[in-house]
Amino acid sequence: MLFHMRLPRNTKEFILFLGIISIISVCLIGSLIIGFETGFNLEIWQHSLKRLPFIWLAVVTIVLLVHPLADRLAKKIMAEDDSFNSQMIVTTLCNVLMISILMTIIGTWIGTGTVSLDPLYHFFYKWPRNFAIAFAVEALLAQPIARQVMYLIHTH
Template sequence: MQQEKRLPRNPKEGLLYGTLISTMTVLFMTSFSTIYFAGTFNGDIAFSILKMVPIMWIIVMIIEPAIFGRLAEALTAKFTKPTDSFNSKILFRILFTVLGMSAAMTFLGDLVGNGYHTEIFSNWLQYWPRNFLIVLAAESLVIQPIARFVMVKMHDIQDKKALASIAG
């Protein structure tokens, strides 16, 4: 049986896959949000982004697999059938993951970037829909395809090595 080449095959590959997606998303959204609110880009803004990226990345690497990844898997299983296509399952998984993660990270990003303040909940209501749509588009069109491309190339290399060891 042909294994799926676009997704991780074991926990080590799963960590790589998740790390690629999380890193690209955190870099993109932290940069976007910081530049958007500053209204400009300069050395101070770049330094601010560099300081915030590791914190946001750690938060994402904890809450995605512990909470939102599990919820997304359960919801995807509920809304799809085993016979549904790879693309439909992936799109549901992306939708549910981005829904939860964008909600949490809009709140946590404001908290990490600005500390606790009285407008934190009204800011969340104002900025979450925008963040959700931006991340949904980025994940669906750029970030996830890049991560799946890496998986395909890695599996191609592994498959060639396995064939060579069998033949040789």
């Protein structure tokens, strides 16, 4: 029952669900990672806002490409009788794992405006932090908010 009420049922709802999650995620995760990389100040934050639409496009594209693979991985980890919350957290974990690996590289390229090997050289230093930030934002904010919106739509 919870699955049916808290998850999108059709294409229109999926677009809304993805939009809510991706906008919250890109704004928070992108701003936090940029802040940790370059410092937290107003000038840097304003400059980063110019890059966020491009990062958002990359995130949405990667989510659409990676989600089926992450979903299959999550199903291998979980049992069918696992609770709704455990299934959501494992699915989120698998998605964030794959997306954060790619976005640690691609996000750096978009953020700096250059394609270089630098994100690969510093990958194992930066990815754990990026993954932790992304997983926290997804599990604690973006996913619960989007699921609540779906629940409200389905109850009305």
